[in-house]
């Protein structure tokens with residue numbers, strides 16, 4: 001997703017902005033640029049490709065003594081990735097950087113002669129509107145507010161006016177935007193990691209806010225132009241956590257953090273081995289009389305939702321629907337007054353998930369979000385929120401957040417089961433006692449021996465296609481395993497319920513086609529063996545991810561990844577770690593850009 005940074009202060013703005021753009025690279029982008037105030041007015045430099053390219057250009061383009069400016073990493077939405085379409089965009093009077101999508105930009109663009117535009121972006125249209133408003137009002141705040149009232153869509157803007165040196169303006173609607181307040185200057189950013197090295201004190205802009213920052217002041221105005229009080233917050237995170245800590249990739253570091261973050265989350269939502277959500281849900285009545293639960297999310301978070309469906313239906317005997325947010329919000333879902341919606345999101349800013357949440361709020365459905373980013377928009381706008389304590393997840397491909405999302409949903413299923421009396425307290429305590437060995441023993445033991453994953457990776461890295469098969473929750477894990485593999489290796493893969501493969505897709509199986517069989521649920525071992533034989537007889541190479549006692553699976557597999565001996569409640573979670581490592585080592589074998597895969601963004605804040 002696009003990254004925004006703005007700075008004004010006593011330090012070297014060129015260095016600060018370039019380094020901040022580097023800190024935002026993990027969000028995914030295809031071009032970058034920056035505009036700085038110089039003695040000769042605003043000067044701009046842009047590049048297609050990496051921030052390192054921009055750094056080279058900036059070092060010769062700008063003088064050393066710069067103190068104010070804006071920067072941007074672009075993830076293309078309107079207009080192909082190119083230097084021309086890179087931000088900042090503007091006119092002689094104003095330059096802006098933008099994260100989001102302007103839905104009515106074509107209509108607004110008609111107000112101007114087409115020859116006045118140099119790019120294919122919606123952002124340039126905002127700049128033209130703003131320039132026109134500023135020409136008429138000569139008031140920066142009024143011109144920004146007037147512009148805001150004409151735009152439709154989602155946007156976070158960083159703005160500088162040529163005749164107001166040393167001042168950065170900002171405007172927020174839907175796309176997140178923060179103000180960082182440091183001792184040597186002030187920042188605007190789409191993400192705290194952009195200025196975390198300088199300050200962990202920040203202000204979160206709300207929808208419709210216009211901000212004006214100078215090196216020692218912050219003023220915020222509402223859509224009527226009235227100045228608002230400023231709510232300061234302090235981030236718990238420190239700059240250290242965003243270093244790799246000796247691992248070759250953030251993704252591997254984050255997989256290795258899974259035992260600790262699962263333990264932290266377990267401690268935060270259980271007490272004496274019983275579910276305890278009282279930190280954010282003080283009254284159990286929130287869980288009473290639930291009709292149907294609708295789980296809504298995107299990507300990996302949706303796959304965690306599938307696991308949640310399995311847990312809640314099995315343990316709490318409560319019907320659950322799951323749907324990708326982008327479909328749910330337009331599908332006119334069948335909702336009843338006593339239903340509950342669960343929105344799952346690592347970033348808490350995914351546009352489709354946020355839109356679905358807002359629709360559910362409008363329909364007065366009780367909403368619970370499972371979110372990893374404290375104070376994010378989805379967390380703030382849900383009726384209740386349960387935080388996953390996975391810590392900052394830098395790698396674009398989600399791993400530890402997925403495991404912790406599944407853990408929260410598992411414990412939530414137990415909570416609902418207790419409220420609905422489908423489980424007794426003693427039964428629940430026994431389950432959670434068994435489950436807790438997943439982060440004290442199982443996953444740590446998997447992490448100690450990565451050789452099986454490296455062996456399987458050598459097979460997969462030679463292939464262009466791969467198929468995952470499983471039954472029950474193993475099928476859902478296969479969905480996530482397939483996404484992980486695609487995301488970071490670029491190998492095409494599909495995941496199927498093992499029973500389904502023979503209804504068509506088996507035609508694609510030929511000599512050497514890799515089929516990854518996930519078999520961790522004992523009741524399906526026989527059936528899985530039959531499904532494996534069906535594909536093996538057609539030339540498939542079998543990689544199995546299975547339990548220690550799955551001998552009938554192992555004996556017909558070409559490569560086996562065995563889970564440690566563990567209680568059955570641990571299997572879904574240790575298998576999740578296994579499939580993540582399988583994707584990681586395959587990508588490593590292929591020399592892929594593992595933490596920043598092509599075309600991907602960490603948080604998709606546009607539709």
Ligand code: AGP
Nearest residue numbers: 299300301345346347350397398
């Ligand atoms: C995860 O590996 C992907 N990068 C992506 O599918 C992600 O899970 C999805 O965009 C949802 O993001 P969220 O959890 O922040 O809402």
